[in-house]
Amino acid sequence: MAPILLVVLLAFIPRTVEGHQSVAESQLRLHFATGTKPIESGRWPDLTGQATAWVVGEPVLTNRGPAEALVLDGFTDYLLIATNASLAKPLLPKRDLSAAAWVLLEDTRPKGGLIGFIQDDGALEKGWVLGYNRRSFQFGLSSTGADDGNGRSTRISGKTPIELGRWHHVAATYDGETMRLYIDGRPEAESVVQSGDILYPAEGRFALGAFIDSNELFPMEGAFYEAKVYDRVLTPAEIESVVRRNAPMLAWRSGVNRDLAFLVPPYLQRATADGITVMAETERPVSLKVEYGERQPLRNHAVSASVSTLNSVRLEGLKPATTYFYRLTATDASNHVARSDILSFQTLPGPSAAWAFGVVGDTQRNPEITRRCAEGLFALRPNAVIHCGDVVDDGFAKSQWVNDLLVPANRLFSQVPVFPVIGNHEKNAHWYYDYFDLPEPEYWYTWKIGNAQFFMIDSNKDCGPGSPQYQWLERELAASTATWKFTAHHHPCFSSDEDDYGDRLRGKPEKRWVDGDSNAARLVPLYERHGVDIAFAGHIHSYERTWPILQMTINQSRGVRYVVSGGGGGSLEQAAPQRAWFSLHVQRGYHYCFAVVQDRTIQFKAYDVEGRLFDTFELTKPRDR
Numbered sequence: 001m002a003p004i005l006l007v008v009l010l011a012f013i014p015r016t017v018e019g020h021q022s023v024a025e026s027q028l029r030l031h032f033a034t035g036t037k038p039i040e041s042g043r044w045p046d047l048t049g050q051a052t053a054w055v056v057g058e059p060v061l062t063n064r065g066p067a068e069a070l071v072l073d074g075f076t077d078y079l080l081i082a083t084n085a086s087l088a089k090p091l092l093p094k095r096d097l098s099a100a101a102w103v104l105l106e107d108t109r110p111k112g113g114l115i116g117f118i119q120d121d122g123a124l125e126k127g128w129v130l131g132y133n134r135r136s137f138q139f140g141l142s143s144t145g146a147d148d149g150n151g152r153s154t155r156i157s158g159k160t161p162i163e164l165g166r167w168h169h170v171a172a173t174y175d176g177e178t179m180r181l182y183i184d185g186r187p188e189a190e191s192v193v194q195s196g197d198i199l200y201p202a203e204g205r206f207a208l209g210a211f212i213d214s215n216e217l218f219p220m221e222g223a224f225y226e227a228k229v230y231d232r233v234l235t236p237a238e239i240e241s242v243v244r245r246n247a248p249m250l251a252w253r254s255g256v257n258r259d260l261a262f263l264v265p266p267y268l269q270r271a272t273a274d275g276i277t278v279m280a281e282t283e284r285p286v287s288l289k290v291e292y293g294e295r296q297p298l299r300n301h302a303v304s305a306s307v308s309t310l311n312s313v314r315l316e317g318l319k320p321a322t323t324y325f326y327r328l329t330a331t332d333a334s335n336h337v338a339r340s341d342i343l344s345f346q347t348l349p350g351p352s353a354a355w356a357f358g359v360v361g362d363t364q365r366n367p368e369i370t371r372r373c374a375e376g377l378f379a380l381r382p383n384a385v386i387h388c389g390d391v392v393d394d395g396f397a398k399s400q401w402v403n404d405l406l407v408p409a410n411r412l413f414s415q416v417p418v419f420p421v422i423g424n425h426e427k428n429a430h431w432y433y434d435y436f437d438l439p440e441p442e443y444w445y446t447w448k449i450g451n452a453q454f455f456m457i458d459s460n461k462d463c464g465p466g467s468p469q470y471q472w473l474e475r476e477l478a479a480s481t482a483t484w485k486f487t488a489h490h491h492p493c494f495s496s497d498e499d500d501y502g503d504r505l506r507g508k509p510e511k512r513w514v515d516g517d518s519n520a521a522r523l524v525p526l527y528e529r530h531g532v533d534i535a536f537a538g539h540i541h542s543y544e545r546t547w548p549i550l551q552m553t554i555n556q557s558r559g560v561r562y563v564v565s566g567g568g569g570g571s572l573e574q575a576a577p578q579r580a581w582f583s584l585h586v587q588r589g590y591h592y593c594f595a596v597v598q599d600r601t602i603q604f605k606a607y608d609v610e611g612r613l614f615d616t617f618e619l620t621k622p623r624d625r
C-alpha cells in the first residue's frame with residue numbers, strides 16, 4: 001500500500017455512521033474494517049487478531065459517501081484471508097455461520113463473490129460464499145446433509161436488486177438447518193435444503209472481494225466498509241439493528257449518473273497518429289477525467305485543464321494506429337459524477353498503412369437521418385470521417401448542436417474522429433469553434449492520415465487568389481508530400497442542381513447559369529496545379545460525382561474529381577432535367593460515402609441510408625502523380 005494511502009487512512013475525518021463494532025462481540029471469527037488498523041506491507045489485519053488478509057493488486061482507501069471504503073478495481077484487486085484449506089480451516093465456522101458485509105458494488109457480473117471459501121467445478125460444489133450475480137446478492141452453501149458424494153450446494157438470492165454505487169448491508173446465516181439471506185437488514189430468502197455441518201472442499205482459497213476457486217477468479221468492482229464472519233447465527237433483530245444504527249449508509253446515494261448527466265456524451269476530435277481530444281458537455285461546469293489504456297484496467301489518465309460545461313481533455317504521446325479503450329468521468333463542484341461507458345478509439349494510421357475514411361454532409365436538422373448516416377458510417381468502421389458542412393440548420397441554435405447532431409451521431413462520434421468544414425448554416429457561430437476542436441486557424445486547417453493529406457477550407461470566406469486562405473492553401477499544397485491530396489469545403493465547384501447556380505428548370509435569366517459556386521471555383525486552378533485527387537463538397541442536398549476535370553474539360557489521366565455529398569439530413573434537392581457536361585453520376589437521396597485507401601489505390605463507395613451501394617469507383621494513381 002502506498003504511503004499516501006496510509007496518510008489518508010490516519011487522517012480520516014469523523015464519520016457520520018457509527019464506528020465499527022467492538023472486537024469483543026461474541027463468537028466473532030473475523031472482522032475486517034476500514035479506518036481501524038492500517039494496511040501495511042500489503043496486509044490488512046483483522047480486528048480479532050486471528051487473521052491477516054493479503055492484499056492482491058492495489059485497492060485504494062477513499063471515501064464513498066458517509067463511509068471510508070476500501071475500493072477494489074474489478075480486475076486485479078482482492079484480499080486473500082487464507083491461501084489454502086489447512087490455513088483456512090481454523091478460521092472457518094463448522095456449522096453455525098454468519099457472514100455480513102457493508103458493500104458498495106460499482107458493477108456486477110454473472111458470478112461474483114464478497115467473502116467465502118468455495119469450490120464450484122461442475123458437479124463438485126463445496127464450501128460457502130456470500131456473493132452476487134448480475135442483479136441480486138446471493139448466498140451459496142454446501143453441507144454434509146445434502147452431500148451427493150462430491151457436494152451439492154444451494155444458492156439463495158435476495159429480492160432487493162443491487163443498486164450500483166450504493167451501500168448495501170448483506171448478511172447470511174446458517175444454523176445446520178436453515179440458510180437465510182438478509183439484504184439491508186431485511187430477511188429476503190431462506191432454504192432448508194441443506195443440513196448438518198458445512199461441507200468444505202479439500203482445497204481452495206478463503207477470499208474477500210472476489211469469487212475464487214481453484215479454476216476461477218472474478219474480483220469485484222466496488223468497495224468494502226466492513227466484513228465479518230461469526231461462529232454463531234445472528235438473529236434477525238441483531239442484523240436489523242446493525243443496519244438501523246448505520247442508517248446514513250443506506251440513505252446515501254452516489255452521485256454517479258444520477259445528479260449529473262452528459263448533455264453530450266463523449267466524442268472524439270483532432271485525432272493524430274499520437275494524440276486525440278475527448279470532449280463532452282454537461283449541464284453544470286465539470287472537470288473531466290479520461291482514463292485510458294490499451295486494455296483494462298485503464299492505467300493512464302488525463303484531466304481537463306479547466307472547469308466548464310463544454311469541456312475537453314487532450315491525450316498525447318499515444319502510439320500510432322493503436323486501439324485505446326477510454327472512459328470519461330465528469331465531476332462537478334458538489335462532487336456529483338457522470339461516467340461514460342467504456343469506449344474505444346484508434347489513433348490515426350501512419351503512411352504505410354491501408355486505411356479508410358467516411359464522408360457525410362448537410363446533416364442540418366434531421367436527427368433520424370443523421371443518426372442513420374452515422375450508424376451506416378460506423379458500421380463500415382472508418383478511421384476518420386469528414387463532414388462537408390451545414391452540420392446544423394442554424395449555427396446559433398445551441399439545441400440543434402446537441403439534439404440534431406452530437407447526440408444522434410454519438411455512436412460514431414464517440415469512437416471515430418470527425419473532421420468538419422464550416423457551411424453557411426453554421427452562420428460562423430461560436431458554437432462551431434466550441435464544439436469542434438480543430439487545428440489552427442480552425443476556419444481552415446489541414447490534417448494527415450495514412451498516406452493522405454486533407455485540406456479543409458472555409459468556402460464562406462474569400463477563396464480568390466490573394467486571399468489569406470488561398471495563399472495558405474497554395475503554400476500547404478505545394479509543401480505536401482502526401483500520396484493522396486483531398487480537399488473539402490462546403491460549397492461545390494461543380495453542381496448540376498436545378499436552381500442553385502442558375503435556373504436550369506425554366507431558363508429564367510435573373511440567375512446567371514454557372515457550373516457551381518463561383519467563390520469555391522476559384523480554387524480549381526490550385527487543385528489542378530497541385531494534383532488534388534478528390535475535392536469534396538456539400539451544400540447541395542444530394543449526391544454528385546464528376547468526371548476528372550482539367551481546364552474545364554474531361555481529362556481521364558490528369559483531371560480532378562469532384563464529389564458533392566450533402567445527403568446527411570437537409571431537405572433533398574433536385575438535379576436539373578438535362579445532363580451537365582461534367583457530371584458522371586448525379587443522384588437525389590440521403591446518403592454517405594466511404595473510401596478505402598491502400599498505397600496508390602482508392603476504392604470509393606456511396607451508400608443510401610438503407611446501406612445500399614449506389615455508386616462506386618476505383619482509382620489507381622500512376623507513379624508520376
Ligand SMILES: [Fe+2]
Binds near residue numbers: 362364423425540541
Ligand atoms: Fe445544406
Ligand SMILES: [Fe+2]
Binds near residue numbers: 390424425490538539
Ligand atoms: Fe449549405
